Amino acid sequence: MLLPSRIARTAIALTSLAALAACGDKAPEAAAPAASTAAAPSPAVSAAASPDQVPEVIEASASPMAAPTVAKTQRRVQIYSGPAAGPLSPPPDRGRGSTIVQLNGTASADIGTYVADGQGRTLYRFDKDSAKPPKSTCNGDCAKTWPPLLIHSPGQIYPSGINPQLVGYVERADGTCQVTIGGWPVYRFAGDKAPGDIKGQGVGGTWFAVNPTGGRTKPLPEVVAVPTATAR
Template structure:
């Protein structure tokens, strides 16, 4: 799947990155140095990683191109990373503008175009 991002805005959380009209989240417990994905198994069913096909171009869109990269997952798949942080969808996001994953467990946050956490918790 090619990656093309856009920016959405939520009154409480502020601006955040979307792909395929769904929010992208970062997992605060994932390492950015070195960049690696810590979400697998049942967790990856709840927080599906944004996977890219190896050898395909990633269209950064609203994200700074130099901040978009890839992380090789334990299963060999290539996961999109923003500012070296792997990014994920949340299974409960149903439509554009949904942001139910914001602040879950204090460790899941929507990601901004610079890779930092989007504003306030919504939970």
């Protein structure tokens, strides 16, 4: 009679392991802010950016800043009140996202303020997704062109220039956790090769760099061709 009970215990254990692998399965656990390698000032959104320069997040001041606190929790993902106190060193992404995500409000002279990840890569929203409720519809080949920004649970998100109450995540069809801003799932664009690239802006009339509230940024300005005089 011991065999059935052992089988039952094994099945329960396997079920528990599967649950732990799911996206944000448990109630939040107490966790300290991510360790940093050196103290650094808090970054702020740059005031302006010219078309010839890569938009960036610049340092505000050298004065000491209070360490960020947990502003919000979504199951086992903690969203902090601002950027980390120093450089972040997340472990390697093994396909289900990083355990640490940085979000930076970034200024652009062309499209206004948008959100970039910790490496300066532009983040986009897709009009065919939804924010209420949050839902991602970009899967399969779409997700190869537009890789979702994933947070591995348990994890930490540090927003700079974004209200932390607007930040969260949504579970995708494959069980991974995709970061959301204002309810909108956010993505990178495979065509962007360098920090500050916004080559995905306006693609298909449905993809736009996301602003700090989850909305669209403005379309890129149209380039008007000036006719040249023909020689006679």
